[in-house]
Amino acid sequence: MNLESLYQEIILNHYKNPNGKVASVDSPDAVHHVNPSCGDEITLAVEMLDGQAHIIFNNVGCSISQASASVMFDLCESQSVSKIMEIEDSFLELMQSRGQGIADDELLGDAIAFVGVSQFPARIKCALLPYMALKDAISREIEGVSK
Amino acid sequence: MSLDLSAIKSDFPIFQQKVHGNKDLVYLDSAATSQKPNQVIDALTHFYRTSNGGIHRGSHALAERATMLYEDARSNIASFIGAEANEIVFTKNATESINLVAYSFSNATAKKQQGHALSDIEARFVVGPNDEILLTEMEHHANLVPWQELHLKTGVQLKFIPITDDGYLDLETIDTLISERTKIVSIVHQSNILGTINQVEKIFAQAKKVGALTLLDSCQSVPHMPVDVSQLNPDFMAFSGHKMLGPNGVGVLYVKSDILQDLSVFITGGSMIEVVHLEHSSYAKGVARFEAGTQSAADVVGLSAAVDYLRKIDMQNVHEHGLDLTQYALEKLQESRGVKIVGPQTMKERGSAISFVVDDIHPHDVGQFLDADGIAVRVGHHCAWPVCRRMAVPATTRASFYIYNQKSDVDVMIESLQKAQKFFGV
Ligand SMILES: Cc1ncc(COP(=O)(O)O)c(C=O)c1O
Numbered sequence: 071m072n073l074e075s076l077y078q079e080i081i082l083n084h085y086k087n088p089n090g091k092v093a094s095v096d097s098p099d100a101v102h103h104v105n106p107s108c109g110d111e112i113t114l115a116v117e118m119l120d121g122q123a124h125i126i127f128n129n130v131g132c133s134i135s136q137a138s139a140s141v142m143f144d145l146c147e148s149q150s151v152s153k154i155m156e157i158e159d160s161f162l163e164l165m166q167s168r169g170q171g172i173a174d175d176e177l178l179g180d181a182i183a184f185v186g187v188s189q190f191p192a193r194i195k196c197a198l199l200p201y202m203a204l205k206d207a208i209s210r211e212i213e214g215v216s217k
Numbered sequence: 218m219s220l221d222l223s224a225i226k227s228d229f230p231i232f233q234q235k236v237h238g239n240k241d242l243v244y245l246d247s248a249a250t251s252q253k254p255n256q257v258i259d260a261l262t263h264f265y266r267t268s269n270g271g272i273h274r275g276s277h278a279l280a281e282r283a284t285m286l287y288e289d290a291r292s293n294i295a296s297f298i299g300a301e302a303n304e305i306v307f308t309k310n311a312t313e314s315i316n317l318v319a320y321s322f323s324n325a326t327a328k329k330q331q332g333h334a335l336s337d338i339e340a341r342f343v344v345g346p347n348d349e350i351l352l353t354e355m356e357h358h359a360n361l362v363p364w365q366e367l368h369l370k371t372g373v374q375l376k377f378i379p380i381t382d383d384g385y386l387d388l389e390t391i392d393t394l395i396s397e398r399t400k401i402v403s404i405v406h407q408s409n410i411l412g413t414i415n416q417v418e419k420i421f422a423q424a425k426k427v428g429a430l431t432l433l434d435s436c437q438s439v440p441h442m443p444v445d446v447s448q449l450n451p452d453f454m455a456f457s458g459h460k461m462l463g464p465n466g467v468g469v470l471y472v473k474s475d476i477l478q479d480l481s482v483f484i485t486g487g488s489m490i491e492v493v494h495l496e497h498s499s500y501a502k503g504v505a506r507f508e509a510g511t512q513s514a515a516d517v518v519g520l521s522a523a524v525d526y527l528r529k530i531d532m533q534n535v536h537e538h539g540l541d542l543t544q545y546a547l548e549k550l551q552e553s554r555g556v557k558i559v560g561p562q563t564m565k566e567r568g569s570a571i572s573f574v575v576d577d578i579h580p581h582d583v584g585q586f587l588d589a590d591g592i593a594v595r596v597g598h599h600c601a602w603p604v605c606r607r608m609a610v611p612a613t614t615r616a617s618f619y620i621y622n623q624k625s626d627v628d629v630m631i632e633s634l635q636k637a638q639k640f641f642g643v
Contacts, residue, residue, distance in 0.1 A: 073589050077640070108581050108597040109605065109612040130611050132581035133641075196581065 075186035085133040090143030103203040116207040139200035228254040240591025248617035260522035264515040290521035299445035312359040314455035314470035319363035324481040338479035346372035353378040384411040384560035401430040406438035411560030442536040463520035539569035572613035577643040586637035
């Protein structure tokens with residue numbers, strides 16, 4: 071089995087030096103997502119300013135979930151909701167590709183390195199955890215604003 | 218006596234394969250589920266090939282043969298734990314066994330509220346906000362969540378015996394934790410995550426003094442050591458066949474016979490009745506009352522074959538082999554740089570499941586590395602999330618042993634751990 075395809079250099083770098091992670095997230099609008107099979111957790115909040123999403127998060131978990139959160143932050147910070155949704159959809163597609171990758175991968179930047187993860191069914195949830203939290207936080211933020 | 222390990226291992230066909238191309242399978246996850254010997258697999262197929270029929274229904278040759286095999290299996294499994302056949306209820310697994318007991322509380326409470334007459338036994342199962350259920354902080358979710366549901370339905374209060382920092386039950390306050398308010402004390406015998414073997418005799422004796430019922434979750438003890446209900450004296454005991462070489466889909470609930478005859482029913486329908494009318498029914502006597510619907514007869518017969526297999530090796534030998542491996546693994550892990558054992562650090566009151574954490578490598582990543590070398594361990598919170606919180610770890614890696622493991626399995630694991638540490642640069 072090819073562990074190198076799972077733990078690519080880019081992933082290990084993000085794991086060791088994550089971007090966007092803060093010591094604690096105090097926002098009342100923060101969402102908390104967990105992966106009940108392994109105990110990975112993320113607390114994440116989004117603030118929309120002039121149509122751009124500003125993300126903060128704190129997490130504990132394995133290298134894949136930690137690196138995935140860092141890459142997601144790089145891709146999605148200060149982006150519009152529609153762009154973020156596009157990124158989320160592509161990343162989900164990548165995770166379901168069983169190691170094949172996807173045709174249009176420009177959108178995903180460093181996240182392309184996660185293609186190896188898609189061959190390890192037990193780890194796909196780890197990589198998706200931060201994206202699920204972001205999606206949830208954005209929909210809450212949007213609902214909150216329209217109220 | 219040491220076990221004939223190569224003869225034992227050759228009984229388990231699963232070890233004939235290589236994993237991930239060319240790696241020998243090193244199976245260190247028996248606390249989750251055990252592997253099955255040919256003797257058990259053959260008993261299953263033999264039942265289906267020769268004896269399959271509806272048990273306790275019909276009077277043709279096959280139905281009678283199947284019923285006989287099923288009831289013989291009940292006697293055999295009963296004697297394995299020092300019980301009588303009329304005290305053994307078959308369920309789907311230990312989780313269902315514990316739910317049966319929790320539901321006998323909510324069902325008796327609901328019947329009382331409807332003004333129905335209760336037997337003296339049933340009356341002991343009526344609970345409300347002034348009553349308490351005593352558990353420990355060490356429980357598997359299976360012995361926690363059913364009681365949380367009972368709390369939601371009846372208001373009964375949950376209390377917990379705390380864990381010490383080194384992973385034992387803290388019995389300092391037991392005299393105040395067990396009181397007249399306590400209706401049942403439900404405790405794990407051997408922790409599936411810490412490996413601790415709890416000294417339940419003292420706790421149960423205290424419970425009996427105040428008239429509380431007792432339940433022992435023996436999922437991790439019955440497969441690994443001699444367990445005799447006449448010595449431990451619980452009112453209920455739950456375990457799963459699949460962790461003791463038996464098939465999936467069959468669990469056991471031991472119920473003391475004087476309680477069993479009047480206990481409220483749980484799952485209802487066919488096979489558990491005496492007389493049925495459109496609007497009401499009376500129920501069968503004895504264990505049949507708790508075995509509604511068509512039972513998993515072949516699996517029960519398979520579990521009986523597993524019991525025969527273990528009995529032939531002798532449970533004392535099984536236990537000693539587990540302790541040997543545990544001691545060896547504890548030493549090797551303690552010698553390893555950056556590895557910390559979560560749970561008892563010595564062999565004192567400890568069985569063959571060892572949880573550990575590796576500095577700066579998350580258990581999920583540890584497990585991935587071990588898996589690449591053909592080693593199966595469990596990672597995560599092992600269905601005991603509150604234990605992880607109490608021990609201040611997000612998750613652990615757990616190695617657990619059984620009769621088909623040997624010391625070289627531990628060596629392979631230690632080597633693989635070192636590879637993971639090198640890879641992650643720690
Ligand atoms: C201590 C303990 N209790 C209960 C259970 C639940 O067993 P099952 O999943 O077979 O119902 C397990 C096994 O996971 C266990 O280890």
